[in-house]
Amino acid sequence: xxxxxxxxxxxxxxxxxxxxxxxxxxxxxxxxxxxxxxxxxxxxxxxxxxxxxxxxxxxxxxxxxxxxxxxxxxxxxxxxxxxxxxxxxxxxxxxxxxxxxxxxxxxxxxxxxxxxxxxxxxxxxxxxxxxxxxxxxxxxxxxxxxxxxxxxxxxxxxxxxxxxxxxxxxxxxxxxxxxxxxxxxxxxxxxxxxxxxxxxxxxxxxxxxxxxxxxxxxxxxxxxxxxxxxxxxxxxxxxxxxxxxxxxxxxxxxxxxxxxxxxxxxxxxxxxxxxxxxxxxxxxxxxxxxxxxxxxxxxxxxxxxxxxxxxxxxxxxxxxxxxxxxxxxxxxxxxxxxxxxxxxxxxxxxxxxxxxxxxxxxxxxxxxxxxxxxxxxxxxxxxxxxxxxx
Amino acid sequence: xxxxxxxxxxxxxxxxxxxxxxxxxxxxxxxxxxxxxxxxxxxxxxxxxxxxxxxxxxxxxxxxxxxxxxxxxxxxxxxxxxxxxxxxxxxxxxxxxxxxxxxxxxxxxxxxxxxxxxxxxxxxxxxxxxxxxxxxxxxxxxxxxxxxxxxxxxxxxxxxxxxxxxxxxxxxxxxxxxxxxxxxxxxxxxxxxxxxxxxxxxxxxxxxxxxxxxxxxxxxxxxxxxxxxxxxxxxxxxxxxxxxxxxxxxxxxxxxxxxxxxxxxxxxxxxxxxxxxxxxxxxxxxxxxxxxxxxxxxxxxxxxxxxxxxxxxxxxxxxxxxxxxxxxxxxxxxxxxxxxxxxxxxxxxxxxxxxxx
Numbered sequence: 001x002x003x004x005x006x007x008x009x010x011x012x013x014x015x016x017x018x019x020x021x022x023x024x025x026x027x028x029x030x031x032x033x034x035x036x037x038x039x040x041x042x043x044x045x046x047x048x049x050x051x052x053x054x055x056x057x058x059x060x061x062x063x064x065x066x067x068x069x070x071x072x073x074x075x076x077x078x079x080x081x082x083x084x085x086x087x088x089x090x091x092x093x094x095x096x097x098x099x100x101x102x103x104x105x106x107x108x109x110x111x112x113x114x115x116x117x118x119x120x121x122x123x124x125x126x127x128x129x130x131x132x133x134x135x136x137x138x139x140x141x142x143x144x145x146x147x148x149x150x151x152x153x154x155x156x157x158x159x160x161x162x163x164x165x166x167x168x169x170x171x172x173x174x175x176x177x178x179x180x181x182x183x184x185x186x187x188x189x190x191x192x193x194x195x196x197x198x199x200x201x202x203x204x205x206x207x208x209x210x211x212x213x214x215x216x217x218x219x220x221x222x223x224x225x226x227x228x229x230x231x232x233x234x235x236x237x238x239x240x241x242x243x244x245x246x247x248x249x250x251x252x253x254x255x256x257x258x259x260x261x262x263x264x265x266x267x268x269x270x271x272x273x274x275x276x277x278x279x280x281x282x283x284x285x286x287x288x289x290x291x292x293x294x295x296x297x298x299x300x301x302x303x304x305x306x307x308x309x310x311x312x313x314x315x316x317x318x319x320x321x322x323x324x325x326x327x328x329x330x331x332x333x334x335x336x337x338x339x340x341x342x343x344x345x346x347x348x349x350x351x352x353x354x355x356x357x358x359x360x361x362x363x364x365x366x367x368x369x370x371x372x373x374x375x376x377x378x379x380x381x382x383x384x385x386x387x388x389x390x
Numbered sequence: 391x392x393x394x395x396x397x398x399x400x401x402x403x404x405x406x407x408x409x410x411x412x413x414x415x416x417x418x419x420x421x422x423x424x425x426x427x428x429x430x431x432x433x434x435x436x437x438x439x440x441x442x443x444x445x446x447x448x449x450x451x452x453x454x455x456x457x458x459x460x461x462x463x464x465x466x467x468x469x470x471x472x473x474x475x476x477x478x479x480x481x482x483x484x485x486x487x488x489x490x491x492x493x494x495x496x497x498x499x500x501x502x503x504x505x506x507x508x509x510x511x512x513x514x515x516x517x518x519x520x521x522x523x524x525x526x527x528x529x530x531x532x533x534x535x536x537x538x539x540x541x542x543x544x545x546x547x548x549x550x551x552x553x554x555x556x557x558x559x560x561x562x563x564x565x566x567x568x569x570x571x572x573x574x575x576x577x578x579x580x581x582x583x584x585x586x587x588x589x590x591x592x593x594x595x596x597x598x599x600x601x602x603x604x605x606x607x608x609x610x611x612x613x614x615x616x617x618x619x620x621x622x623x624x625x626x627x628x629x630x631x632x633x634x635x636x637x638x639x640x641x642x643x644x645x646x647x648x649x650x651x652x653x654x655x656x657x658x659x660x661x662x663x664x665x666x667x668x669x670x671x672x673x674x675x676x677x678x679x680x681x682x683x684x685x686x687x688x689x690x691x692x693x694x695x696x697x698x699x700x701x702x703x704x705x706x707x708x709x710x711x712x713x714x715x716x717x718x719x720x721x722x723x724x725x726x727x728x729x730x731x732x733x734x735x736x737x738x739x740x741x742x743x744x745x746x747x
Contacts, residue, residue, distance in 0.1 A: 011574060011578050012578075012581070014578070015578045015581050015582050015585075016585075018582060019582055019585050019586075022582070023586070026591075026594055027594070029594075029598050030594060030597045030598050031597070031598060132419070132420070135420060136420070139420075139727050139730055139731060140723065140727060142727075142730065143671055143675075143723055143726040143727040143730050144723045145675065145678055145692075145696070145719050145722035145723050145726070146675070146679075147678075147679060147682050147696070148682075148696050148718075148719035148722070148723075149719070151700065151705050152705075152715075152719075154706075155705065155706050159706055275737070279741075324587070325587040325588060325589065328587070328589045328590065329589065329679060332683075343587065343590055344589075344590060344593070347590045347593055347594060348593065355590075359586070359587065359590075362585070362587050363585035363586070366581070366584050366585045367581060367585060370581055370584065
């Protein structure tokens with residue numbers, strides 16, 4: 001196993017190297033460059049454009065630039081952004097990444113739980129009328145043309161009903177005399193969310209082993225209540241009290257994107273769970289469990305759903321990997337200033353250092369996830385064995 | 391003679407298998423609904439050239455890109471009051487009402503008085519007998535555009551799915567069958583493709599190459615075929631490779647190529663077909679997203695229809711101009727959903743554990 005991982009890591013390094021060269025050449029193949037717009041400005045002297053190119057080193061031949069970029073990349077120097085000059089790509093990513101992760105991890109967790117629950121029920125109630133209708137709805141939300149759907153939702157909730165804001169991350173008017181940066185507030189929001197979800201997860205793990213259904217349910221409800229009371233005290237004391245109105249502003253802007261993406265995202269999990277669960281229900285041990293006289297609900301939740309969880313979790317891991325890739329469109333529609341928008345903007349404006357940094361960030365993420373998925377497959381499912389090569 | 395008989399028998403068996411599969415497919419209700427949806431859109435796609443050739447539709451009026459038609463309408467000229475509510479109008483949104491026009495809007499037309507009848511051309515025109523789904527803001531027939539869009543969707547979806555699944559089936563089977571270095575190479579190659587974020591990559595490609603429908607189909611097919619689907623097909627082929635009939639074929643002296651193409655590949659084919667149907671859904675969605683963002687060099691497609699209705703500002707006008715917003719979006723959704731349902735029906739056929747009994 002260890003030998004396999006070492007070999008894979010070696011191969012991955014080569015792939016990453018090729019990836020860097022390939023994407024650098026790809027960005028340079030786009031006609032024009034980041035400063036082409038200077039040529040259109042009649043107020044600038046004619047040699048200004050040339051001098052800007054010299055400053056950024058864009059006048060050098062392509063081969064030399066590629067070489068320099070890759071050498072510097074492995075030294076840990078990613079250059080400076082062309083558009084936001086004094087900032088480095090790392091600073092930009094550090095600013096944007098939390099926003100995307102916050103939005104999409106909430107979406108993914110909610111979508112995973114609702115999807116898994118709905119899929120479980122769908123497979124269990126096979127052939128009933130409810131199954132057909134839920135399936136039709138989930139197929140609709142799985143295949144709906146996403147930008148169109150998002151715009152319609154924006155129209156309904158943002159414009160017609162006027163309940164929720166149309167796009168953006170915050171109301172700028174509210175933040176004129178704010179004592180701190182939006183990032184500070186956002187960081188404390190992230191900390192709060194992480195702590196809450198960790199507590200809830202621990203409560204779930206502790207209560208999982210409890211046999212009696214009512215006790216388990218009460219304990220879980222109690223932990224939820226404790227979290228509510230705790231968060232009430234947290235947001236009404238000290239530093240958090242000053243941050244509260246600003247944090248609630250950001251949270252208010254998050255409602256619509258979270259809702260829309262969840263509606264679109266839950267269906268994939270639901271349909272996958274349905275398929276795997278149906279396969280599991282054909283297994284012999286389900287028949288055995290039935291013959292033993294175990295209650296239907298227990299068979300569904302304890303025997304079938306547990307086994308059906310495995311492929312769903314693996315696909316969920318892959319969904320997490322594609323968060324940044326998938327966020328491009330969502331963030332564009334809801335004007336959410338996250339990683340996806342940075343990626344798209346840097347590509348469209350040919351801000352090569354930022355685009356390369358974001359591309360390689362996404363790339364490393366994907367590579368490691370593929371390795372982890374392969375290793376965890378063989379770990380979780382002994383039927384799949386990894387041979388020494390491949 | 392003997393060989394002929396054998397061939398006839400094989401043909402008969404194949405026909406039997408096809409019949410049985412069709413019977414199984416018919417059992418899944420949603421699969422049949424999906425098939426009907428796909429056939430409906432195929433019918434729409436084929437109907438448009440037929441209407442043009444037979445001359446039922448005049449090309450000058452109904453052409454989806456350069457056609458032009460208007461509907462003449464006579465409006466009553468009124469003057470909107472300065473303060474609301476009045477007897478006639480509740481609020482400022484009610485004036486001018488249907489069939490009326492505000493006199494202030496007509497400052498370009500001299501000599502028009504309040505109370506006159508004013509003749510004008512409406513664009514976008516609402517659905518009528520001549521234009522079943524109305525016209526867009528340039529006077530082009532929406533129904534004809536929907537037909538053109540379904541042609542684009544079919545060409546693109548089927549071409550890119552066939553290409554992609556063709557590539558990934560062959561590569562995935564080879565990777566599983568030979569293993570070793572070839573496998574490692576192919577897997578790292580698909581890693582390389584998976585590492586590139588798909589939408590920005592398509593943006594870059596559209597920046598330096600003018601993408602037409604065919605080009606986009608090839609690009610989507612190659613990216614899809616070299617990327618993640620190789621991994622999925624490989625895992626399926628690995629399960630086929632260890633079946634006893636492959637070993638017996640080798641014992642009887644079959645060459646590697648023979649075993650690969652006549653024993654392993656046919657057994658991977660059902661999954662590949664399934665994969666193809668599902669990837670049509672993805673291809674249609676990507677085309678629409680790219681045209682929606684205005685990055686394709688295509689004259690007309692569903693994505694472009696939504697793009698136009700958004701840039702013209704109709705998407706936030708609500709249901710007043712529903713014929714500009716709903717048909718295109720629903721067409722994309724329904725065709726993608728139709729292919730998805732067909733795929734699910736096929737899944738029931740090929741995967742015996744999903745069947746009811």
